[in-house]
Every structure is written in C-alpha cells, then in structure tokens.
Amino acid sequence: MAITTSIESTLRNNGGWIGIERVTDMQRITVVMMTGALLLLFSPVASAAPASKGLLYHDGGTIRTVVVSSPVPGGGTDPFYVVTNGASGQLGIAGVAPGDGAYHGGSWQVFVVTFNAGVTPYLLTSDEAVFAAATAGDVTVTRNPDADFRCPVQP
Incomplete structure (x- = not known):
C-alpha cells in the first residue's frame, strides 16, 4: 500500500495520470487490432473457399x-x-x-x-x-x- 501511494504521488507530481493512460490506451488499441487480425486470419469465413x-x-x-x-x-x-x-x-x-x-x-x-x-x-x-x-x-x-x-x- 505504501508503494502504491508513493507511485501515485510521484505520477501526480510528474504530470498526472495522462502519460500512463495514453500508454495503456495505445496498448489496448494494439492488442485489439492484433486480436482482430488474428481472428480474421484464422476464422473459417476468411479461409473459406468461395461458394x-x-x-x-x-x-x-x-x-x-x-x-x-x-x-x-x-x-x-x-x-x-x-x-x-x-x-x-x-x-x-x-x-x-x-x-x-x-x-x-x-x-x-x-x-x-x-x-x-x-x-x-x-x-x-x-x-x-x-x-x-x-x-x-x-x-x-x-x-x-x-x-x-x-x-x-x-x-
């Protein structure tokens, strides 16, 4: 708990949570895009032959x-x-x-x-x-x- 409080106060003193949120948002976007690409690549619809x-x-x-x-x-x-x-x-x-x-x-x-x-x-x-x-x-x-x-x- 003391470590978490120390990190929170350091982040607030260094510009707040914005930097962390941007990294997290970018990571989420990257993960979502990669997951979507993998699903498309391996889905039966994408790999199916035309009817x-x-x-x-x-x-x-x-x-x-x-x-x-x-x-x-x-x-x-x-x-x-x-x-x-x-x-x-x-x-x-x-x-x-x-x-x-x-x-x-x-x-x-x-x-x-x-x-x-x-x-x-x-x-x-x-x-x-x-x-x-x-x-x-x-x-x-x-x-x-x-x-x-x-x-x-x-x-």
Missing part, C-alpha cells in the same frame, strides 16, 4: 447444392457418400434431402465409397444403391469423420 453451385445424387435423381467450405470434423449428422473411383459422371450422394424426415439442414457425415479391385465402376445414384453395391461386395464403405462438413441442398 459455387453443384449437383448431388439423391434417390436416383439430382438435387442442387451451394458448395461452401465449412468443415465440421466429427460433427456431421446426415449421410453423404463420396465415391473415390466411380464411373464417369459420378457425383456425391446425399442420403437425405429437404423433405425427408431425417434431413438436418446439410450437416454431412462423410462416408468414402471405393469400388473394389476387379469391379468395373458403375454409377451410384442413391444411398440404397451404395448399400446394394456394398452387399454385393462391389464397394467398400468407410466412415471419414475428419471430412464432415456443412453444405445446404435444394430440392
């Missing part, structure tokens, strides 16, 4: 999507199938879409589908087709939670 439009297969037809880079590792709820070595024209496969009871707004749980050796790839256009191909031994389906992402679809 583009695309198509997905769902129940044998196609649905539209707005492709945005919004990863949510381990956070997907709706099944999404990525075919790694499919036939020409193969698209991603949405297990659910708007209008389906289980659709959660495009929070995708990624499954990697790979045609097995010796199998000539063919188009898979629904999750039912993926299940049938897996049952027939044509494909291997592997869960990849690190690839989960958010992406809206339109019927």
